[in-house]
Amino acid sequence: MDFEDTAEEAAFRKEARDWLAANVPTKEEKEGLDFLAAAKLWQKRKYDAGWAALRWPKEHGGRGATAIEAVIFGQEESKYQMVELGVFAIGHGMCAPTMMAWATEEQNKRFIPKLASGEEIWCQMFSEPAGGSDLAALRTRGEKDGDEWIINGQKIWTSGAHYADWGVIVLRTDPSAPKHQGLTYFFLDMKSPGIEIKPIKQISGGANFNEIYFTDVRVSDSQRLGEVGQGWQVALTTLMNERAAIGSGGGGVNFKSVFKLAQNINIDDEPAISDKTVRRKLADWYVTESGLKYTGYRSLSALSRGEIPGPENSIGKLVGAPKQQDMASFALDLLESSGAIWDPELSAEAGLFQATYMAAPGGRIAGGTDEIMANIVAERVLGMPQDIRVDKGIPFSEIPTANS
Amino acid sequence: MSNLTVNAVKEEVRAWLQENWDAGLSLVEWRNKLADSGWGVPDWPGQWYGRDLPVAMLPEIEEEFAEVNAVGVARSGIRMLAAATILEHGNDLHKKEFLRRILTGEDTWCQLFSEPGSGSDLAGATTRADFDGENWIVNGQKLWTTSAHHADYGLLLARTDWDVPKHQGLTYFILDMTQPGVDVHQVKQMNGHASFNQVFITDATVAPQYRVDEEGAGWRVAMTTLAHERRNADGMNRLNRDSGLPGAIYEEERKEVATVMEPYKWYPQRAGRVDLVMQRAKQTGRIENASVRQEIAKLLIMSKSAEWTARRARAAQELGMPQGPEGSLGKLAASNVAKQASGVHTLISGADALLTGSDGAMDGLIAEVLVSVPAVSIAGGTDEIQRNIIAERVLGMEKEPRFDSGPFKDVPRNVV
Amino acid sequence: MNFEFSEEQNLLREQASGFLKDHCSTKVVRKILDGDESYDQELWTKVVEMGWTATVIPEEYDGLGMSYLELCVIAEELGRSLAPLPFSSSVYLATEALLVAGSKEQKEEWLPKLASGSIIGCLAAGEGKGQVTPKSLTTSADASSLSGSKLPVADGDIADFAVVFAACDSGDGASTYLVDLNQSSVSRQKLDTIDPSRSHAKIDFAGASAELLGKEGEGWALLNNIYDRAAVLFAWEQVGGAETALEMAKDYAMGRFAFGRPIATYQAIKHKLANMYVKNTLAKSNCYYGAWALSTNAPELPIAAATARVGAIQAYYFASKENIQTHGGMGFTWEFDCQFPYRRSKLLSINIGSEPVWQEKLIKAIETGRAA
Structure with missing residues (x-):
């Protein structure tokens, strides 16, 4: 047991590291570029040098690398802390694998290289106001009209829709079929007439997600992925890649930041770190963080051996999100009344604790709520039965719904 | 109720006690007098050993009893649940035959509801009663029965119709526990105590007149028994009070209480022994430790708020308000308190606790606290069931969809 | 990255797990819990024959000279089977003490016998009330004679010798001694504990002849070093036990019906079990880290050990209590096996320093680590 790279891995890491050192855009290069332009600049540069979309086949613009090589490159790249990388996460992580599995050869030739190079950005439109955790309850309609389909309805929680060029979407094409059977999957041009995009302001003040309204939007039948009524199976391909794409996130409060705060703030005129209760809480968080880290190492070891990681990596989000919330909340307690101030100039760690406190509720919901994640662990990992479904085999139009 | 009435009742009972209370009587002799006079259970109907007085009057009357150290009717164990059920659902034959001997303590009762295959799901009982033209013939197993080994009668819930939905196929009976077809075994718990029984019933008989209420009405009748069980929680306190007085009648009462309380002697440990926490923390010096202090503070806050909630419920009950969801809230709170207390005791004692x-x-x-506490979140309805009750009955959330509403014979269930 | 056991080690795991399934069912645990025996002698003989007691003892002392990773594998499986054996006392504690601090002569005298299982060792630190510290020790010793009372001593009633900690005026306040327990100035008395499937004793020393282990006044440091090493091994046992508790809960939930459906279909139960799985998985990953640190003698061992220990304590306690809860009333009966993991989890969580003690050690280790 060791933490070392194998000889091949070490060689690959060195190659990646050297290339990154020579090619990561400098401050001057990024001068004047906005978030999106900076992201595209870097992606194109990687693409041209054969460092983009490492896992994809070479004929699709990838590198044909192994899983562990992709991880190694990711580790090295993440050292440069380029937040703009997130722009491609959905397209690369979810849309591309779905296209590669379900689109025609010709379509893939047209779209995948531009995805890899970052010239075109993709988004994913599944969620709707009325169906959150229950994705298949979606109601946005798709009606056949000759060689085209007409889309009417509303999608929500779409990241990056406002700058995306293309998007994948699931529509209800047969309301008289049971709910998982009446769905069909398409990809479409986000600039199509009839699409209206509105940002959603979150409680944290940010606006990372959008609502999208569809009014008689037309999409060609040739942009259908899978058969009519097979949309749920196609969507599963996308969803299986979702947790990999979203991950547990690196930012926010962690043990180190709370530990540092506890060293620098007093309780009863003594450093908080000398308080036994504070120490016990910190110990627990350290243990959890360490558990997540080494669980990740176990998965990496499997990748390194060319195996598929075990189910243990499905717990990251379920553990990480509530932990961040608790740690941020505790940090605010330590700050006493000054914890209320949220101002980069005045707050400890430039407002990290306040920002995490306000963002954490979203972290426990986005990409599957805590409850859904626990169901996934129970069902897919432990093999426990699914909930007894009251909506199975019933025509969708007869399933009880709340009014949205 | 006006003060005038209260005073009049108090005077009346005082006079009656002055005339009749005699510590020289045997327990049964004295309790027969109580039954005849109606002063033993004054809130019962005048026709059946009571005086039709409101419940709120009871504390006043008890005060007068306490004044002269007079012994009351037998109240321990399941007998008062049996009495309440018979009063509400029994016929005159039942009332005549059983109520007096319940009050005098001559007969002991037990409750035969739970089964190995139906714990949380009480209405899923599979013990069967079949009518053979003359008698009901009972077969099956009952579990978690307290005091079955010395009970004379059992309150039995049995299935008489397998073709109707589960709540409709149950019938309520009074079972003679002393007959040959009733076999009682003790169940040892993981904390080493054996407070409960398993009852094996093989071709036991119940004569038709000992069916309570209609055939198929068993669930409704059982709900009456259970409602009284939940309400009875503070009846225990009275039992724990030892008169400490010399004299044969007190000695008899003490013996009676001791027998009934035997299965419950570990219950204080099960509840976590919050009362010992401060004492232990001081003794061991662990009170100085900040994290021990915080955990104790958390425990005392939980325990106090549970206590105040219970008091509010009791006050409401005394004002005659209908029973609310306090039962489930209280039970869940007690479970949380016990678990926290167990943690605090471990924190204080370290390896010594083992x-x-x-x-x-x-x-x-x-150590007994540690191995007894798990029971508190299971017995009398698990924490999970209490949370369902709170969600459904208090918050008005919808029930889970049901899959056991068809004929009972078709409902998937445990095979025991 | 190779953060995984080797194929040979996994083979050993399969072998151990198969063996314990055959020879250490819960019936064996129950026999010790219910009876007067202190441990299962038959099983112990077999375990010794398989060489488990000799795992990390170097070949020059008749051991197998394998790494701590192999021992971690065995510990996990022993924990999983809830084995009623003096393995932890003899191997994780007594053998470790000799390996860490024994002189050549002491190693030559004791290690071959420990390896062959012809003797059993134990460790006597606690003296009853609360946490052990140099200040709290009342057991005392002069050059070669030791007096005092120790309790509870795991396997103290059956062990042949004990590693005993006594107060000392110099150094860190404690010294360590090897004491033969089969001498007339030693008396022992079996104790009742919350886990009768593992025996414990009170040992009284009245001027017992004793031999210094390690240097005088370095006992406290030695005890902490042994505890750090043993914490990793205990953590593996705990994680094994926690996985057993989860397995028991899952099997029961899948087969138990309430309201016309298996209770495994209720989210209240599913989420309970998912939470057990999450805690077990994190704890296990921390155990990997501990195993690595122990096997490579890494300077991070104190951090790795405390991390593994705290995670394992919490996971086992949680899994064992929620397993009972999943079983409902039957889980609280003597007849069902749920009591075994519940008893064992508490025993293992307070035997070499309880949760708060290790949380404190962890933060202290991080503080020193960062300061350095």
Whole structure:
């Protein structure tokens, strides 16, 4: 047991590291570029040098690398802390694998290289106001009209829709079929007439997600992925890649930041770190963080051996999100009344604790709520039965719904 | 109720006690007098050993009894649940035959509801009663029965119709526990105590007149019994009070209480022994530790708020308000308190907590807390069931969809 | 990255797990819990024959000279089977003490016998009330004679010798001694504990002849070093036990019906079990880290050990209590096996320093680590 790279891995890491050192855009290069332009600049540069979309086949613009090589490159790249990388996460992580599995050869030739190079950005439109955790309850309609389909309805929680060029979407094409059977999957041009995009302001003040309204939007039948009524199976391909794409996130409060705060703030005129209760809480968080880290190492070891990681990596989000919330909340307690101030100039760690406190509720919901994640662990990992479904085999139009 | 009435009743009972109370009587002799006079259970109907007085009057009357150290009717165990059920659902034959001997303590009762295959799901009972033209013939197993080994009668819930939905196929009976077809075994718990029985019933008989209420009405009748069970929680306190007085009648009462309380002697440990926490923390010096202090503070807050909630419920009940959801809230709170207390005791005692017997912390009492606490979140309805009750009955959330509403014979269930 | 056991080690795991399934069912645990025996002698003989007691003892002392990773594998499986054996006392504690601090002569005298299982060792630190510290020790010793009382001593009633900690005026306040327990100035008395499937004793020393282990006044440091090493091994046992508790809960939930459906279909139960799985998985990953640190003698061992220990304590306690809860009333009966993991989890969580003690050690280790 060791933490070392194998000889091949070490060689690959060195190659990646050297290339990154020579090619990561400098401050001057990024001068004047906005978030999106900076992201595209870097992606194109990687693409041209054969460092983009490492896992994809070479004929699709990838590198044909192994899983562990992709991880190694990711580790090295993440050292440069380029937040703009997130722009491609959905397209690369979810849309591309779905296209590669379900689109025609010709379509893939047209779209995948531009995805890899970052010239075109993709988004994913599944969620709707009325169906959150229950994705298949979606109601946005798709009606056949000759060689085209007409889309009417509303999608929500779409990241990056406002700058995306293309998007994948699931529509209800047969309301008289049971709910998982009446769905069909398409990809479409986000600039199509009839699409209206509105940002959603979150409680944290940010606006990372959008609502999208569809009014008689037309999409060609040739942009259908899978058969009519097979949309749920196609969507599963996308969803299986979702947790990999979203991950547990690196930012926010962690043990180190709370530990540092506890060293620098007093309780009863003594450093908080000398308080036994504070120490016990910190110990627990350290243990959890360490558990997540080494669980990740176990998965990496499997990748390194060319195996598929075990189910243990499905717990990251379920553990990480509530932990961040608790740690941020505790940090605010330590700050006493000054914890209320949220101002980069005045707050400890430039407002990290306040920002995490306000963002954490979203972290426990986005990409599957805590409850859904626990169901996934129970069902897919432990093999426990699914909930007894009251909506199975019933025509969708007869399933009880709340009014949205 | 006006003060005038209260005073009049108090005077009346005082006069009656002055005339009749005699510590020289045997327990049964005295309790027969109580039954005849109606002063033993004054809130019962005048026709059946009571005086039709409101419940709120009872504390006043009890005060007068206490004044002269007069013994009351037998109240311990399941007997008062039997009495309440018979009063509400029984016929005159039942009332005549059983109520007096319940009050005098001559007969002991037990409750035969739970089964190995139906714990949380009480209405899923599969013990069967079949009518053979003359008698009901009972076959099956009952579990978690307290005091079955010395009970004379059992309150039995049995299935009489398998073709109707589960709540509709149950019938309520009074079972003679002393007959040959009734076989009682003790169940040992993981904390070493054996407070419960398993009852094997093989071709036991119940004569038709000992069916309570209609055939198929068993669930409704059982709900009456259960409602009284939940309400009875503070009846225990009265039992724990030892008169400490010399004299034969007190001695008899003490014996009676001791027998009934035997299965419950570990219950204080099951509840977590919050009362010992401060004492232990001071004794061991652990009170100085900040994290021990915080955990104790958390425990005392939980325990106090549970206590105040219970008091509010009791006050509401005394004002005659209908029973609310306090039962479930209280039970869940007690479970949380017990678990926290168990944690705090471990925190205070360290490795010392693992020793039972005289070498252990407080002669092994703390170790007994650790192995008894798991029961508190299960017995009398698990925490999960209590949360369902709170969600459904208090918050008005919808029930889970049901899959057991068809004929009972078709409902998937445990095979025991 | 190779953060995984080797194929040979996994083979050993399969072998151990198969063996314990055959020879250490819960019936074996129950026999010790219910009876007067202190441990299962038959099983112990077999375990010794398989060489488990000799795992990390170097070949020059008749051991197998394998790494701590192999021992971690065995510990996990022993924990999983809830084995009623003096393995932890003899191997994780007594053998470790000799390996860490024994002189050549002491190693030559004791290690071959420990390896062959012809003797059993134990460790006597606690003296009853609360946490052990140099200040709390009342057991004392002069050059070669030791007096005092120790309790509870795991396997103290059956062990042949004990590693005993006594107060000392110099150094860190404690010294360590090897004491033969089969001498007339030693008396022992079996204790009742919350886990009668593992025996414990009170040992009284009245001027017992004793031999210094390690240097005088370095006992406290030695005890902490042994505890750090043993914490990793205990953590593996705990994680094994926690996985057993989860397995028991799952099997029961899948087969138990309430309201016309298996209770495994209720989210209240599913989420309970998912939470057990999450805690077990994190704890296990921390155990990997501990195993690595122990096997490579890494300077991070104190951090790795405390991390593994705290995680394992919490996971086992949680899994064992929620397993009972999943079983409902039957889980609280003597007849069902749920009591075994519940008893064992508490025993293992307070035997070499309880949760708060290790949380404190962890933060202290991080503080020193960062300061350095």
